[in-house]
Amino acid sequence: MSSTAPSTSRFRPSSTLKKKHIANQAMTWSNWYEHVAWINVIFVAGIPLFGIVSAFSTPLLQKTAIWAFVYYFMTGLGITAGYHRLWSHTSYTATYPIQIFLALVGGGAIQGSIRWWSRNHRAHHRYTDTLKDPYSVQKGLLYSHMGWMVLKQDPQRIGRVDITDLNNDPVVMWQHRNFVTIALSMSFLFPCMVAGLGWGDWKGGLIYAGILRLLVVQQATFCVNSLAHWIGDQPFDDRNSPRDHIITALVTLGEGYHNFHHEFPSDYRNAIQWHQYDPTKWCIYIWKQLGLASNLKTFPGNEIEKGRVQQLQKKIDRSRAGLDWGVPLEKLPLIEWDDFVLRAKEGEALVAIGGVIHDVGGFVKDHPGGKALISSAIGKDATAMFNGGVYNHLNAAHNLLSTMRIGVLRGGLEVEVWKRSQMLTKNV
Numbered sequence: 001m002s003s004t005a006p007s008t009s010r011f012r013p014s015s016t017l018k019k020k021h022i023a024n025q026a027m028t029w030s031n032w033y034e035h036v037a038w039i040n041v042i043f044v045a046g047i048p049l050f051g052i053v054s055a056f057s058t059p060l061l062q063k064t065a066i067w068a069f070v071y072y073f074m075t076g077l078g079i080t081a082g083y084h085r086l087w088s089h090t091s092y093t094a095t096y097p098i099q100i101f102l103a104l105v106g107g108g109a110i111q112g113s114i115r116w117w118s119r120n121h122r123a124h125h126r127y128t129d130t131l132k133d134p135y136s137v138q139k140g141l142l143y144s145h146m147g148w149m150v151l152k153q154d155p156q157r158i159g160r161v162d163i164t165d166l167n168n169d170p171v172v173m174w175q176h177r178n179f180v181t182i183a184l185s186m187s188f189l190f191p192c193m194v195a196g197l198g199w200g201d202w203k204g205g206l207i208y209a210g211i212l213r214l215l216v217v218q219q220a221t222f223c224v225n226s227l228a229h230w231i232g233d234q235p236f237d238d239r240n241s242p243r244d245h246i247i248t249a250l251v252t253l254g255e256g257y258h259n260f261h262h263e264f265p266s267d268y269r270n271a272i273q274w275h276q277y278d279p280t281k282w283c284i285y286i287w288k289q290l291g292l293a294s295n296l297k298t299f300p301g302n303e304i305e306k307g308r309v310q311q312l313q314k315k316i317d318r319s320r321a322g323l324d325w326g327v328p329l330e331k332l333p334l335i336e337w338d339d340f341v342l343r344a345k346e347g348e349a350l351v352a353i354g355g356v357i358h359d360v361g362g363f364v365k366d367h368p369g370g371k372a373l374i375s376s377a378i379g380k381d382a383t384a385m386f387n388g389g390v391y392n393h394l395n396a397a398h399n400l401l402s403t404m405r406i407g408v409l410r411g412g413l414e415v416e417v418w419k420r421s422q423m424l425t426k427n428v
């Protein structure tokens, strides 16, 4: 456009302003199909459905079943050991043969390129449970499972992360540029050819080792974004949604210890106890022994234990806060000894113990040591009786007694009262 264009051209009518991204428009009967990411729907729903229907007319040979399972493991590993732990979190260094293997079999799980997947995953870690988390479970379990892929997302909304390392990684960029070819050959052609050339089961290879295996590996990975943020324990931190659960670990080659993983994302392990199922960790460890992987990152055990203890403490504090520990000493009124004796004479069941006055009226009949003993202490200082003179009361009795306190005795064992008060405030 020439520089003599009228200056009014800057004021464009509102209809020509940039249109809102479809994800930011309400879904209606007339635009719902624009919200759908159709290519994704074909790969995560259409083809798997076709596989399920075709399985009814395709006999399953034993060799094909074993091959389908092995290939499920391989392609799953491409995602867990490759896309996730190697490229998204750089939790270890892999040699080129391992990188190429993982880039190929990971492509066979049809979950986008390493670059696309890792970019989303880094945003998921950095902005967990917020609007910038591409598969936030706060938008619903189904959304975090598949909805985020089936419906178009506004790319502007996904949180920014640094992926310069991936942009400079030759294997990542090679896989990204050739993703369609790699994905189609590795998910359908290769498993079909192995079964076809191996034992003549071309159709079974395609349906079972290709399509149905794809369905399982996709659904398993999606479970990490949904189930692992929904069911299980939170032994390290409960401020966000990630959780640890054996079921999620079993279907995802060990990615189910997700609370640990979100706390210590650069650790090459997802599960650190010997009894926790994490075959991805075992594979990476074996590669290291074979000289195929190195620089396996682990968080120091002391730091991991600190996180666990802090979370435990948080739970204890929460339970503690929900219990009745009696009125804090500093909030109790001061009572003179003479007033205390007088009130007891007038009928109140007051007992002084350790400089604190307690109303035991409601408890006399329930006293495990008998009504007579506790009644004999009314109007008196029963400190010695309570602490061993007659019976050395146990912790539960001390706790129960504290819920009955109504005042602090002026001049009565003030040092002891002060010390106890300090201890209580510190603990609670």
Ligand SMILES: [Zn+2]
Binding pocket: 124, 224, 225, 229, 242, 258, 262
């Ligand atoms: Zn997560």
Ligand SMILES: [Zn+2]
Binding pocket: 084, 088, 089, 121, 125, 261, 265
């Ligand atoms: Zn992760």
